[in-house]
Amino acid sequence: MNTAEPTIQVIATTTAPPPRSLFQRYRHLLQGRIAQFVLALVIAGGLSFLFWRILPLLYRFWDHSLTALLGALPLADAQLVTINITIPAWSDLETAAIGLPLAPPDLAMLSIHLGAAACLYLCAGKLHAPFRSPLRLLAVFHALCVLGSFALPEGGLYSIEEHTRSLSIFSQGLLLFLPAVMALTHFIVERSNERRILATVLIAAYLIVTLPVKLAAHALLIQTASSLAMPTLFLVFGPAFDIFVVTALYAWAVTWRHGQG
């Protein structure tokens, strides 16, 4: 065993000044990164401004794309309508929507929907834990909405114009807020300004290109499955799906810098 003399001695000599206070340390950090911080803000603000400025061009693109899609698809009596956005700041803008006269659902369609909900509920029991409960909840939600819609005298909670307009407005809002969201999440991880811009533009391009396809697909499905399917469609393939897509593309973009190693 050793003697009683203490063995540990702090021998490291310091050639630098003594440790600075927490405030001084953070001020030093900010001084080194203030330019990067400002540049990231400029990129996010510039992209938001750019998307806002090209919004009229995007409306024309969506109008032409929807006109072409509605002309090619077997959508009887479907027509492109432009509706004023009800948000006060955007009240002058007219977003594209699809007008489609639908017959009120009959009892046979109600039975089909309820049967589909029951099948979904039963099939969900065969699945494993992560998928079982969400699918069962979806089946219950669909059954309740079908019964509610059928009980209403107009045959639905809302019209297909409102349905497609809501989808369109949410996608546009997501598009305009995308640079801010990326600045708060992706720009922290990614230090390359080119990759920051490229990731934001790629996700925005995906939202822009797929919006007319999404609206036409919703109209086609609603025409096939009657207005009883509208609430479930909005829940599954509406804003939640847009957020899922943006998250997936963000996760892909955030691995760019690590994938090179």
Place this chain on the structure above:
Amino acid sequence: MTPLQALLAFIALCLLCLLLPLLPLLRTLWRGTPRPAPPEQQAEASERVEEFRRMVHEQFAHLLHLARDSGPIRGANENGRPFIVLGISNHLAELLPPGSRRLRSLVLAAGHLDIPGELICDRELFAEGRINVAHNALIKSALSQRDIAIGRRARVTRWVRTERRLDVAEGGQLKGWASAAMEIALARRARFEQLRAPRIVFGRLPEDARRPRQPDTVARFDPPLRRNGQPGNGRNLTVPAGHTVKADLLVSGKLVVGDGCRIIGDLRADKSIVIGRDVVIEGAAYADGPISIGPGCLINGPVYSRSEVQLGAASEIGSSTHLSTLVADTLLISEGCIAHGSVWALHHGEVLDERSPPA
């Protein structure tokens, strides 16, 4: 285009839009074997040290000789990687631009090498003299032919090797492999992963470090045997305090060794081992669960746990003539402990601060 063809094309377009964000997921799912570890991780740490030492002798011996007379030399090798060679009386801080926080050069010193506080060194360090790493600095690797001192809250991220003694001040961190030819001394709240030295001291040694003398005659304890001739000593076993056991103790549950016992044999428990104060074990201790060793214990053989080992104050693992091994997922070592040989914390290793015990 017929309506049917248009419909099919539209369905294909919708599927494409649906699957496009999931393409990176498919790339991840289809990735076969995992990526091979980088060469730096594949090689043993000792091999990396020897490779670095060989590189220094082959490529920088002449420059070190020149720097002794002519002062510091800066340059870059054939791959464009910069290096700094310091003479005996040169200081690294004088060569760094003011306010510099990061050093991307390989640094070699013919004499002592002082790393300024809060500096981040991305490359290896070599010194023929002593290496002092000041507070809050972060270095990748260090090799010295003399002592190495790691300052308060300074960190080593890969490996460190000294031909004499390694001192780690309070709050210092040794990630990776640390080896000393003579001794490693860690102050309280120091963290470590892999240590190898003939003598490893954790924290301050107590004022009176002499081990209490064992009583001359102690009662002998014969452990019960399992029924049906099966090996082992049952599910749980408790050795009363002050007894001597001349046998291997093998239990399927929890093994408790009382204060002042002497075990001549190995300990093996499927769950946990609790060892009291001033216990002498002339053998190994192995448990799938945690091992708690009381203060003042002496264990001659290796100690291995798949979970956690808590080592009480003034305990000793191995001896100067018989090096041992202490391996656990988590190692919590009190001040005043000594280990001889290797100490490996697979997940977390720390010298406990006895002044402020956890609540």
